Amino acid sequence: MNRLPALPACCTPLRADWPLPATLPASTWLSTDFIPAQLEDDDFARSNIDMPASIQRSVAKRQTEFLAGRLCARAAMLQLDGTLATPGMGEDRAPVWPAHICGAITHSKGRAAALVALRRDWQGLGIDLETLLSPERAQRLAKEILTPDELARMLTGPAEQIALLVTLTFSVKESLFKALYPLVQKRFYFEHAEVLNWTPEGHVRLRLLTDLSTDWQHGSELDAQFALVDGQLLSVVAIKA
Numbered sequence: 001m002n003r004l005p006a007l008p009a010c011c012t013p014l015r016a017d018w019p020l021p022a023t024l025p026a027s028t029w030l031s032t033d034f035i036p037a038q039l040e041d042d043d044f045a046r047s048n049i050d051m052p053a054s055i056q057r058s059v060a061k062r063q064t065e066f067l068a069g070r071l072c073a074r075a076a077m078l079q080l081d082g083t084l085a086t087p088g089m090g091e092d093r094a095p096v097w098p099a100h101i102c103g104a105i106t107h108s109k110g111r112a113a114a115l116v117a118l119r120r121d122w123q124g125l126g127i128d129l130e131t132l133l134s135p136e137r138a139q140r141l142a143k144e145i146l147t148p149d150e151l152a153r154m155l156t157g158p159a160e161q162i163a164l165l166v167t168l169t170f171s172v173k174e175s176l177f178k179a180l181y182p183l184v185q186k187r188f189y190f191e192h193a194e195v196l197n198w199t200p201e202g203h204v205r206l207r208l209l210t211d212l213s214t215d216w217q218h219g220s221e222l223d224a225q226f227a228l229v230d231g232q233l234l235s236v237v238a239i240k241a
Contacts, residue, residue: 004075005047010038011068014075019227021202024238026121028080031113034068036060043067049074052089068112069105076116077101094181104178108232115236124239126179129232130171138166145170147194147209164233169195171235172204172224179237184212202226204235 007013012033018024039060044051044067055066070086073095077083080101087095087103097103103116108129115127133141139162142151146169154165173190181187192210204224211217226235 004078007032007071008038008040008043008047008067010035010040010043010064011071014072019229019234020225020236021227022225024115024117024122024236027115027117027125027238028076029113029115030072030076030079031111032068032072033111034064034107035110036064039064039067047071049086050088054089054093065107065112069107069114072112072114073103073105073116076114077103080116081118092181094178102182104175106234111232113234119241121241122238123241124179124183124237126175126177126237128171128174128178128235130167130174130235131232132228133163133167133170135163138163141170142166145173145190147191150194165198167233168198168204168226168235171233172206172226172237175224175235175237176206176222179239180212180216183239184216186212188212196221198226206237 014030014032016030018029049067049070055063074086077085083098085098087097090096095105100119101116102119102122102125104125104127105114106127106129109131111129115125117125145166154162173193176193188210194207194209196205196207198204202225204226206222206224208216208218208220224235224237226233
């Protein structure tokens with residue numbers, strides 16, 4: 001049986017509790033909390049995880065979130081089908097997964113997570129964790145994140161939901177990019193997708209506003225989901241095979 005090294009002191013025990021409203025069959029989710037101040041110089045080596053050159057030049061916070069995310073991803077793949085591997089980092093800085101596995105990693109303030117599945121079941125996965133924006137910051141960033149139609153809908157909705165709405169829109173578009181970019185190999189940005197509607201229960205409907213491939217064209221719609229977890233917003237976009 002494959003055994004993983006003990007977790008470094010900077011990371012809490014991995015958790016498999018799924019916080020979103022709908023489960024994803026045939027997938028594995030793991031998360032951890034991390035404390036950059038507890039990162040030791042040899043934590044990468046003792047964890048058998050390579051530190052890319054760009055991460056070596058980074059501050060402790062970036063190093064710890066990278067390590068925590070890879071620890072989640074490696075353990076999740078081992079749990080999924082016995083694969084013992086750690087996702088590398090591609091030239092585009094995206095994780096590089098084994099050919100038969102689809103996955104995504106995210107990290108935010110003190111928390112990291114990974115979601116993996118077999119490509120025969122899911123062809124695209126995207127996850128994103130964001131700390132909830134303050135109302136003031138949400139107002140400032142709204143025009144950078146929301147399309148004109150999204151802005152119009154925001155202005156007709158309750159003012160007390162603006163911070164949640166802007167955070168949600170940012171996060172779910174990040175998850176959409178992570179899910180679709182490996183499939184289309186084409187970059188797209190906030191203005192190239194819109195949130196059509198969402199519910200307080202955590203369901204979201206998205207629409208593409210640009211052509212990305214023959215399969216993913218302007219007007220394509222897909223579902224996402226989100227949940228609030230200890231002051232952070234987690235979103236997931238999952239595309240079935």
